[in-house]
Amino acid sequence: MKTVRKGAAGQLAAAVACVAIAAVGLTGCSDSVSEVDRAEAQVAAKERALADAQDAFADASGAFCEASRDYIDALDRYGDVLHDTAPTVGDVRVAGADLVKPRDDAFDGAEAAVEAQHDVVVAEQELAEAQAALAAAQAGPTGTPSVTAPAETPTPAPLVPAATVDRVEQADADFETAQDAVTDQTPLADASELFNSAVVALELAWLRLFADAGCLTDDQRVAAEAAVSAYTYALQQDLATAGYYAGTVDGISGPLTVQAIEDLQAANGLPVTGTVDKATAAALQAELVAVGGAAAQESLASTAAVQQTLKLVGYWDGPVDGVWTDALTEALQAFQVELGVEPTGTVDAATIAAFEQAIAELQAAAAEPTAEPTAEPTEPASE
Incomplete structure (x- = not known):
């Protein structure tokens, strides 16, 4: 009886050990856990990991959209300092300093979203590998698995077009250059003009990034596109009336529209940015009034x-x-x-x-x- 009890105790200990090993990696215990069982457990674990990565990516994307919205609002408030008040050079520099934190938050949010997207891609590959292993286990040593594991981790598709990212980075660098160029000795008119052109270009670049990143609802996107189309059409008409635009007036901003804006800016001694800021709009309206153009009545x-x-x-x-x-x-x-x-x-x-x-x-x-x-x-x- 003692021998029997000893044998039973040994079997019980082996079973407990097998369960413990299976819980952490499903290795060993070949008598009770098959290759298929281990493969199925791995697939289940990778499915959970992918779901967690997707949730993390959704959270990171939401945080990025929120940070981007705050930064765009800050840029807009900065423009108000230049448009709606009689600023001093100090006002211009302080307003620029107030953009630092929302800018950092927006860039940090973008990096976090990109990292989270990469984690999703890795989790998808690991799940595919686990599924391929399961298919191989189910096929057996002489069978042909129905699923093939991916050869390498695929490169994730960019969250936004590369051109949009490049434009943001260039606009951000131009804005920093404008900040560095303004000192206490800079004439106020020069400081306002320099900052205004840079901040308008930066805000427009971030608005495009905000839209391309999927931060707008469908209704918001439709409304935004309609507003941009109406504005661009009117701008093209104005530029054509003033003699700077010879392309089709179609409400679609392209290279000819940008070139027309740059030509207008160059002709009026303004910073050549290709975007319409306060000084550029004023120059265009002045030329329209001079030629009797219809667009002098902006409304x-x-x-x-x-x-x-x-x-x-x-x-x-x-x-x-x-x-x-x-x-x-x-x-x-x-x-x-x-x-x-x-x-x-x-x-x-x-x-x-x-x-x-x-x-x-x-x-x-x-x-x-x-x-x-x-x-x-x-x-x-x-x-």
């Missing part, structure tokens, strides 16, 4: 504003989406005929004045009280 220069105005006066039933079409040109020409101005199909100075007069008349008509109808006297009913 009516955009396609969306034209569409909305024509809709108010009953000449446009299409969408207000900032896209200029042949139908919009025809609607504008029809309204110009009604206004008694030359039907050019473009928003010129005469049309703007007529627009304003028509809108004023509509507003005045809407404000007039409606007279109550006078009830007709009724004859008394005959008895």
